[in-house]
Amino acid sequence: MVNFSGDPHKRGASKGSSSQDAQLDQLAKRLKRAQADQAATRPDQREPDTAMGRGLQMGVELVAGVLAGALLGWLVDRWFGLSPWGIIIGFMLGTAAGFLNVYRRSFGAGSDTES
Amino acid sequence: VASPLEQFEIKSIIPAALGGFDISFTNSSLWMVIALTVITVFVVGGMSRATVIPGRWQAAVESFYDFIRGMAHENIGPEGRRYVPFLFALFMFVLACNVLGMIPGSFTVTSHIAVTAALAVLVFLIVLIIGFARHGLHFFSLFWPKGSPAILNVLLLVPIEIISFVSRPITLAIRLFANMTAGHVLLKVFAGFIISLGVAGGWYTAVGILPLAMNVALTALELLVACIQAYVFALLTSIYLNDAVNLH
Numbered sequence: 289m290v291n292f293s294g295d296p297h298k299r300g301a302s303k304g305s306s307s308q309d310a311q312l313d314q315l316a317k318r319l320k321r322a323q324a325d326q327a328a329t330r331p332d333q334r335e336p337d338t339a340m341g342r343g344l345q346m347g348v349e350l351v352a353g354v355l356a357g358a359l360l361g362w363l364v365d366r367w368f369g370l371s372p373w374g375i376i377i378g379f380m381l382g383t384a385a386g387f388l389n390v391y392r393r394s395f396g397a398g399s400d401t402e403s
Numbered sequence: 404v405a406s407p408l409e410q411f412e413i414k415s416i417i418p419a420a421l422g423g424f425d426i427s428f429t430n431s432s433l434w435m436v437i438a439l440t441v442i443t444v445f446v447v448g449g450m451s452r453a454t455v456i457p458g459r460w461q462a463a464v465e466s467f468y469d470f471i472r473g474m475a476h477e478n479i480g481p482e483g484r485r486y487v488p489f490l491f492a493l494f495m496f497v498l499a500c501n502v503l504g505m506i507p508g509s510f511t512v513t514s515h516i517a518v519t520a521a522l523a524v525l526v527f528l529i530v531l532i533i534g535f536a537r538h539g540l541h542f543f544s545l546f547w548p549k550g551s552p553a554i555l556n557v558l559l560l561v562p563i564e565i566i567s568f569v570s571r572p573i574t575l576a577i578r579l580f581a582n583m584t585a586g587h588v589l590l591k592v593f594a595g596f597i598i599s600l601g602v603a604g605g606w607y608t609a610v611g612i613l614p615l616a617m618n619v620a621l622t623a624l625e626l627l628v629a630c631i632q633a634y635v636f637a638l639l640t641s642i643y644l645n646d647a648v649n650l651h
Binding site: 312 | 559564
C-alpha cells in the first residue's frame with residue numbers, strides 16, 4: 289500500500305498512533321484473507337487461454353511481420369529505386385520475422401509459459 | 404435493420420477546419436473526453452481524501468495503481484518504477500474507452516484503427532527515445548543476435564530482427580482494434596436477429612429468445628475482452644519498454 293503523510297484516518301486520529309497501527313494490522317489481515325479467498329475461488333485467468341484467442345493472437349503476430357517487411361521493402365524501393373527487389377525480399381524477410389514473432393510470443397518474454 | 408457497421412460511423416458534432424484539415428469535434432472526440440472525465444473523477448475523487456487506511460474508493464484506485472506497478476516491476480525490474488505513470492495512463496485510457504464502449508448507444512473509441520495506431524506509434528516512439536537516451540548508439544545491439552556467424556547476421560538475421568521490431572506497433576494496433584470491432588459487430592448482428600425474428604410472428608418470435616440469450620452472454624464476454632485487451636496493451640508496452648531499458 290502507498291503511504292500518505294497527509295491527514296490521518298478519521299477514526300484513528302483521535303485515539304493516537306497505537307490504535308492506528310492496530311487498525312493497519314487488522315486491515316492487512318483482512319486484505320490477506322480476501323486475496324487468499326480470491327485466489328482460491330478463481331484461478332489466475334488474466335488472458336483466457338482459449339484456442340481461438342491464441343490462434344487470433346498468433347495470426348496477428350504473423351500478419352504484422354509480413355506487413356512490416358513489405359512496408360520496409362517498399363520504402364527501400366522508393367528511396368533507392370530498386371523496384372521491385374526491395375518489396376520481394378522485404379516480403380520474404382517479413383514472413384520470417386512473422387514466424388519469429390510467433391515463436392517469441394509462444395516461448396519468449398511475455399509468453400504464457402514464462403510470465 | 405440498420406447495418407452492424409453503423410455504430411462505427413464518425414459524426415461531427417462541432418464542425419471545424421484548420422489549414423485544410425478537418426478538426427471537427429466528433430462523437431469519437433466526445434467519448435474520449437468522457438473517458439478522460441471518468442478517469443479523472445475516479446482517481447482524483449478517490450485520492451483527494453487519501454488516508455493511511457484506505458476507504459473503499461481509495462482502495463479501488465490503489466488496486467489499479469498497484470496492478471500496473473506490479474506489472475512494471477515484473478517485466479522491467481526495479482527500473483520500471485519510472486515508467487509506471489506512462490503505463491498507468493495508457494492502461495486507464497484504453498480500459499475506460501473499451502468499457503465505456505459497452506454502454507448501448509455509446510461510441511467505442513478503440514474500435515477505430517486510427518486511434519489504436521496512434522497509441523501504438525506513441526509507444527513505439529517512446530521505446531525508441533528511451534532506448535537511444537539510455538544506451539545511445541549501443542541500442543542497435545538489440546538487433547544483433549549473439550552466437551551466430553557475423554556474415555549470417557548482416558545478411559539475414561539483422562534485417563529480420565529489424566522487421567520484427569517494426570512489426571510491434573502494427574501488432575499492438577491491430578490486436579486492440581480487431582478485438583473491439585469484432586466483438587461489437589457480433590453484438591449488433593445478434594441484436595439484428597432478435598428484431599427480425601421478433602417481428603416475424605408465430606414460431607419465429609419464440610425462436611427469437613435464442614439470439615437474445617446469446618447477446619446476454621456475449622455482453623459479459625465483451626466486458627471481459629474489454630478489460631483483457633487493456634491489460635494486454637499495457638503488458639505488451641511494458642515488455643517493449645523492457646527491451647529499451649535493459650538491453651540484453
